[in-house]
Amino acid sequence: MLYLKKYFTEGLIQFTILLSLIGVRVDVDTYLSNQLPPLREIILGPSSAYTQTQFHNLRNTLDGYGIHPKSVDLDQFFTTRRLLNEVRQLDRLSVPSSELNTWLVHRDSETVVSAGGQSSPGITLDNGAGLEDINNIDATPAMRGGGGAPESTYDLNAADSSLGAVAPEGNQEQGSGGGNDDLTKEDIDLIDILWRQDIDLGAGREVFSYSNRQKDTEEEKPNPQDSKDVNDEQESWRNGINLQGSQPVDGETGESIPEQLPVLGSQTSLSLQECLRLLEATFPFGEEAEFPVPVGNQEVSISNEEVPSTSQGLTLAPQMPTAEPQLDLEQQWQDIMAIMELQAMDVNNSASNSGNASNDTAEPTAAGTFGLSENPTPINQDVSLHQASLPSCSQDFPQIFRPQLDSVSVTPRTSMLRLSSGNSTNINSTFGATNLTGVFLPPINSSSNNVTSTPNLPDPFTTLLEESMLDEISLLDLAMEEGFSQAQASQLEEELDSDSGLSLDSSRSPASPSSSETSCSSAASSSSTSANFSEEGAVGYSTDSEAAAVETEEGAVGGYQPEYSKLCRMSFQDLSQFNGLPQLDGISHNHTYNVPLSSSFPEHPDLLLSAGKKTSRDKKLQASQDLLDKHASRDERRARAMKIPFSNEKIVNLPVEEFNELLAKHHLSEAQLALIRDIRRRGKNKMAAQNCRKRKLETIINLEQGVQDLRRDKARLLKEKMEFIRSIRQLKQKMQSLCQEVFSQLRDEEGRPFPPSEYCLQYGADGSVLIAPRSGAAATQQQSRKPEKKQKDKKK
């Protein structure tokens, strides 16, 4: 397994590097986070919850001092640290992602600049450090935080100017021109291909050069204002904005697409194409005339002429646009949303601040990536990608992005509206219509001016489908509400869990953590205190970390007073009876043995307490002693009874070597040894059981979360489907009206009109339009009329 993992991981990394080198953006997270647990485990290893942690080593190497080495909270500790780091990074709008960034680098030995910015979680290969100068800070967080930010900083401008040293900006100036000779023809071809792709997308080569131009300008004019700009950039991306990296990404090449290119152009085109395809599939019945099969140039002519602003997106090339970019963006958008959800819960203000900061820069921002650059308000968690890049909808955003945690049930609906408006914008811009209400309202027969003979089919299928969709969506809204309540529940559960008394602080006595190092429990031989003690061996817990210190003290038995060790073992219910004891004030709800209370208290209180201080407190403790003994575990009582000279905790938690040494040090009877081994076995099993139960609980919670996520996905997909259906209907209506218009103007040689009831339009692949008879009966009649071929202009 280990070999497999190594082999597989290395192979994957190499493959990813290759892909990245050729400009294909590789998002490892997508693969890791998808439903491929085995793959994820192979690469990342088993989740910590199922990992058998080497506690003893961890304790020595990590700063988890406060945690008992066997504590089930160790997981929580690491989780806490991870979450803390994430929280710290929230103001940078960073999306943790495992991405591989590679550059084709021709390293100039004199131009190595020390790495700027922070280390990305992604794997930066080799020269990556040398490539990043301070300006590149923009790029690095962009890869992490921009969601759809460019992973590959393949810079066409750099490629253009230096043809090869496509290192990001920093070295560009110095290194330019240095690597031309090293470029192979394939490299140049590759660069050219990528460039042509961008040209195809409507982006000239120069539009990619903004950052470079800016940096060049800055480097040419290094005045304080410029440095201030640099600082502004850094500041702004710290506030959740990345300037360069937030630009839309070409899903194919991973390049930045300038802002004027709508991110969702491809989405738009996809939508239309999807609509047309769906329409084709949905309405095959006898409506070929009214609804043409979209082929080839026809659509190009439509889109190019109708929507110049989105011409890039609507340029329906003969090949079908792949859904990859959209899905990718969608995925990343959801990632952003997930983070925004967190931010909305806790740091709404900071989110809005970062939004404001985005206004300070005329650059595309992180929000600008989603077409929200105008709007400084925090992003709503339920924002859909569809309308995200439609600035025309910006008037909706104040409402949209108002944090609506209190009205989640409303959110899906508003989201749907936004979605609709986004699509309607596309449709309207395409067809020049302005009736937005048609999108939301049941389809009004917009083609009221149609020729009477034109069959305006009621299309029961669509109606039924849509009604069912509406029902389902309303149900799903409920489901989403339910999901939210589950989220709340799980959150509450987490909070409760974190407050369950397993916290580190509660395990630490404010009195003296170090004093617990004196908690040698070797006082078994001391019978100086009570009859109670004489019948039970003194057993106190000491943490594992105390072992070394304890070693030196063992055997040095002072006047042992078992009260503390007993106190350490009692449950929180019992502790509540001793609120008067200062040592116990900070302790509550600790009914686990994983964080032994004994570590909070000295097992030799006399080492801490002066003789004078002992009196009243000791009496109190003495009075409670019997009660405490009741709550000592069976093994502890047995250990006391057998006069085991060290604590149960040591018995359980010591590494086997130290444990054996400990046994060897003392001359113990067989019964004692057996008991000690039993205690160790039971203690370990006890902790294992707790771990097991905790894991079970986490698994259940995760499954609930998964169900909730799936419900959300389902609702989203249904909404999208709904929108497609609406778009299809609109297209269909438009096509009907267009056909009617055509028929109203068509005349045969004798000036007779073509009745739409008898003829239909057929569209050729070359854009030609044929008038064909509807039926065989009409066909005979049509023999007299020569098929008229007409080049139909699809303009509106």
Place this chain on the structure above:
DNA sequence: TTCTCGTGTCATAGT
């Protein structure tokens, strides 16, 4: 009294 829940323990399988 009964039920539920949390916990400890045992047996056993797996690592």
Place this chain on the structure above:
DNA sequence: AAACTATGACACGAG
């Protein structure tokens, strides 16, 4: 083989 971990099953006490 020993040590350790994971987990199902059961018992027991508290609420």
